[in-house]
Amino acid sequence: MNYKIAPEFIPVIDAIETHLVGKRETIALSLATFFAGGHLLLEDIPGVGKTTLAKHLSQILGLDFGRIQFTSDMLPSDILGVNYYNQKEGSFIFKKGPVFTSFLLADEINRSMPKTQSALLQAMEEGIINIDTKAYTLSRPFFVMATQNPHEEVGTFPLPSSQLDRFMCSFGIGYPDKASEREILKGLTQDTSSTTAPLFSITEIESYLQKAAKVTLSETLLDFLQDIITFTRESGLFEYGLSTRGALALTAMTKSWAMLQGRSYATADDLQMVTGIVCAHRLHFKEGHTTVLRIQHEIFTQIHSDT
Amino acid sequence: MTYFKSFQPTKFSPLALLDMAYIVILLPLLLMLKIPMLVFVFMVLTILFFKKTPAKNTLIMFVFIMGILALYLSLYGTFSFRGLSRLKLFLELLVYILIIVVSMQRLTRVINIYLLISPMLFLALSLFFYYGMYMLIYVVFEIFFLLWMILAHHMEGDVWEGFRSGMVMFMVSLPWVVVLFIFFPRISFEHASYGFKGENIQRMGHDGTMHLDSKALLVPSNRIVMEVGFDKDIPSSDLLYFRGSMLYIDKIDHWEPLPSYIKRENKMYYPTEGTNVDYKVTLYPTQKQWIYLLDMPSMTVRKSSLDRDLISTLEKPIKEPLHYAASSSLSLRFHDVLDSYTLQMSSAFSKEQNPLTYKEAQKLKTAYLSIEKRAKAIVTFFQDQSLTYSLKPEPLDINHSTDSFLFDTHQGYCVHFASSFVTMARMAGIPSRIVTGYKADLENSMKNYLAVKEKDAHAWAELYINEHWVRFETTATASSIEAQSQIQQLKESESQLSKSINLYLMYAKYQVETWILYYSNIRQLQLLQYAKENPKFIVTFVMSILALILFSFLVIAHFRRPKYSSETLKLLQPLLSALKKEGYLRKKEETLHQYFLRYLNDHPDKTAIKEVDRCYEQILYAGDDSKETKKELKLFIRKSLT
Incomplete structure (x- = not known):
């Protein structure tokens, strides 16, 4: 893929790369997902740097970091918070759960029961949680980075597609390439426990979020985008097509990726770049495995853009 | 290079295509049908118009009985076993039977081989009833129309694409047909003299007194x-x-x-x-x-x-x-x-x-x-x-x-x-x-x-x-x-x-009849003789064949010209074909930007292409439709070509 990250974001990627060597693209895409206002689902085997990515990204962005390690015995209150009786004052007091943060890492989300999963997913979608008839607004921005281990089946509760749809993007990190791995093995990389200083102020983040939303989509590109959406629905390759929320996610990601390259308009390249990661967890091939690359390949060899 | 769905073609179902073919083919035959048969055809058309679902057996049986009735009434009096030896009556009977069979088959809304073959049969049969010059023109049209419908069927009912391809095929064959026609004239047998004979309305002659x-x-x-x-x-x-x-x-x-x-x-x-x-x-x-x-x-x-x-x-x-x-x-x-x-x-x-x-x-x-x-x-x-x-x-x-x-x-x-x-x-x-x-x-x-x-x-x-x-x-x-x-x-x-126009038309008709309808080896020899006497004629002849080839090429080029979704893309064509010639084929999944980048990777010195890419991106995505950018694009395209 051809892209050129805008200079203002280069330091961010550089800084995180010192902890996650050779994964610039993954870092950039995570950043784009954040600026698109969506949530990210990292799907990969343990030990490739999912948590590292989350931790350092939150630090760079200067956001409050919260982390929940999902287990099968977890209850919704463990995430959202609980009303407890204060004997001294003689009244119920709400103790905020870990969800009241700006950057939430939901580790191994598929380990908890559906009941608990859905508590988080509602919060992700609406930005509001209701506990005992009282509504609590979550902070803004609110970014969830969930991880799940696709290969462990025992004791997991796979997310239903309705809930998967709430994540804007889903991708893995993958093994590092040889050169990068050697660097890691040599111990040249930064200690994971070290912290990174924030590079953005909260107002800057707000302005980037707005900027991403304002990126222009030309008519030609919208045509192309609609062709893709129609293709997923009518080609017969997939069990079901892209939902409107999925289409909106695709649009938002395209815009955000364009913004990350310092452009005020999106191109077909941007769309191509993000289509796979937006669609991978939303679409299922009728036959065979669904992967980002396969989706990318099937869509773009069959839909030709005059661009 | 077509967009998926962005260019919405008119699509027709196979049944609709077949119906269109039948309408065109049956039109001349309708003129020869006797009134009971015409009423039958009208009845079938009415049923087809109102009934959009496959017909039940009872309805098909009813149509069959009505058809036999119409056939009987049409041929009442003329029909006899001795009469069957008369070719024309036999052919008429054949047409009627075919119409009944096709009607019954069409009502089932199932396309089978009979339904597909019958238009050709009708076309062949209509030649026994009409053989004037106008029919010749109509037959050429009919053949083209059938070709068109078949192509459209193979192109999932896309009539416009079918027409384009049909026209291209037609034009490719045209010079061949003309050349073969001139050099290999048909042989006419006296006893097989059906076919195109020209008009045969009776003229008043002398009655000998x-x-x-x-x-x-x-x-x-x-x-x-x-x-x-x-x-x-x-x-x-x-x-x-x-x-x-x-x-x-x-x-x-x-x-x-x-x-x-x-x-x-x-x-x-x-x-x-x-x-x-x-x-x-x-x-x-x-x-x-x-x-x-x-x-x-x-x-x-x-x-x-x-x-x-x-x-x-x-x-x-x-x-x-x-x-x-x-x-x-x-x-x-x-x-x-x-x-x-x-x-x-x-x-x-x-x-x-x-x-x-x-x-x-x-x-x-x-x-x-x-x-x-x-x-x-x-x-x-x-x-x-x-x-x-x-x-x-x-x-x-x-x-x-x-x-x-x-x-x-x-x-x-x-x-x-x-x-x-x-x-x-x-x-x-x-x-x-x-x-x-x-x-x-x-x-x-x-x-x-x-x-x-x-x-x-x-x-x-x-x-x-x-x-x-x-x-x-x-x-x-x-x-x-x-x-x-x-x-x-x-x-x-x-x-x-009006008189001179009329004369001119008569002259043209005569020329067509002489040199096309009745063209034979005698005419060929005459032509050869003429060519021998007038060497200039050979030049004219070759020139006109070349002109015909040129003309068909132009028509083919017209119908095969690619469709561009935008003016800008059209501007880029010379550059794209130049790159193609250099061996850079654009991959299916590649956007133009990626294509240009791939080329620039190998030729970093071609800065003009870089500029082309930039201008194109500006126009296509950034909504920049100013004249300056377009001018710039044109300029860089020209530069990149040199």
Whole structure:
């Protein structure tokens, strides 16, 4: 893929790369997902740097970091918070759960029961949680980075597609390439426990979020985008097509990726770049495995853009 | 390079395509259907229009019974087992059965092989009923239409794409068809003469007699009797006499030829005087046996017989357009030695019938001993009678027609002139006879093409002088032309423009019929001969074939031109094809930007392409539609090409 990250974001990627060597693209895409206002689902085997990515990204962005390690015995209150009786004052007091943060890492989300999963997913979608008839607004921005281990089946509760749809993007990190791995093995990389200083102020983040939303989509590109959406629905390759929320996610990601390259308009390249990661967890091939690359390949060899 | 869905083509279901093909194919056949069958077709169409679901067996059975009923009613009376041997009736029956079967099959809404084959069968069958030039044009259209529908079906009902491909195929084959057609003419068999034959409406010919009474009123009809193509230039107007029949016997109110049972000594004296002309004639059905040849025929036309009066006849009446090549020696006269019977028949007259004329004739007979001078004197006598040429003359006293014409009414047309002249010549002792035929009008000619119309029918006299039969244009003795006829001529001249357009159309039609419908190895040889004589023609021929090829290429290029979704993309085409030539094929999944980057990776020095990419991106995605950017794009495209 051809892209050129805008200079203002280069330091961010550089800084995180010192902890996650050779994964610039993954870092950039995570950043784009954040600026698109969506949530990210990292799907990969343990030990490739999912948590590292989350931790350092939150630090760079200067956001409050919260982390929940999902287990099968977890209850919704463990995430959202609980009303407890204060004997001294003689009244119920709400103790905020870990969800009241700006950057939430939901580790191994598929380990908890559906009941608990859905508590988080509602919060992700609406930005509001209701506990005992009282509504609590979550902070803004609110970014969830969930991880799940696709290969462990025992004791997991796979997310239903309705809930998967709430994540804007889903991708893995993958093994590092040889050169990068050697660097890691040599111990040249930064200690994971070290912290990174924030590079953005909260107002800057707000302005980037707005900027991403304002990126222009030309008519030609919208045509192309609609062709893709129609293709997923009518080609017969997939069990079901892209939902409107999925289409909106695709649009938002395209815009955000364009913004990350310092452009005020999106191109077909941007769309191509993000289509796979937006669609991978939303679409299922009728036959065979669904992967980002396969989706990318099937869509773009069959839909030709005059661009 | 097409967008998925962004260009929404008109799509038709296979059934709709099939229906369209049937409509086009059945259209000419509908004209020949008898009314019960037409009602049946209408009924089926109504059912098809209202019923959009597959028909049940009961309905199909009903349609079947109605079809059989319609077939029975249509052929009622004509149908008999003996009748089946008649080809046309058999074909008609075939068409009816096919219509019933197709209707039943169509109602089931299932496309099977019968339904697919039937349009071709209908097309083939319709050729038995129609074979004019218009049908030829329609058949070409039908074949194209079928091709189009088949292609559209294979392109998932995309009619426009089907049309484009069909047109390309059609144009690719066109020069081949023309060249093959010219070099390999079709062989025509006499007994397999169905096919395209041209128009065959019956023409009025001579009926072999010549009436002097009101029955003989002339119809100044513009219908064409025959079309003549001269190998060289058309002879001058005073030589264009086409002989038809020869009349000898005066039956008071009409003239008749010699009875057919009379066997005359057939001693031929082919005329040799005068210049020889070769020509080809298309004679439309006259239902008579005569064929018309220019005075004087110098050879026998194939399959006809030429008698000693130089009258050409066929064995059977002409019921279909007839084509023949002929040769004549243009002359006023031809040598003949009269046998006694012919002498007797060409000298017979009745004194009592026209006493006044007889008296005058006797005067001339005694005054001029030389036959030649006597004939001249008769002409002078006619001229002195101040005769008027009139298309609507006063009725003659039919029992004394010549007297009545010469001394009473003084009005008449060719028939009366010829009849009176011959009567008087015989009275004056000169053997004579009447020739009927056509006197062509040069107004109906163009280049070497001459059309002879019904109104050109004519009669003249032949006098036997000094062992020669000599033609006398008897009508020329008229000293005036009646006002009525003049008015008519004026009327005709008013529409000069439409007349010349009409003539031009006739000429074009004749050329098409000559060189396409009746093109045969004879024509091919003629063409070859012409080419030998005119080397220029070969150049013209090759040039026109090349022009045709060029034309078809242009049409193909037009229909194969790629469609671009935007003007900018069109601007980029020269650059894209240049890159393609360099071996950089754009991958399916590649955007233009990626394509350019791939190229730039290998050629980092081509900065112009980089700029092109930038401008293109600006226009396409950033909504920059300013003229400057477009200009810039054009500039960089040009730069990158150098």
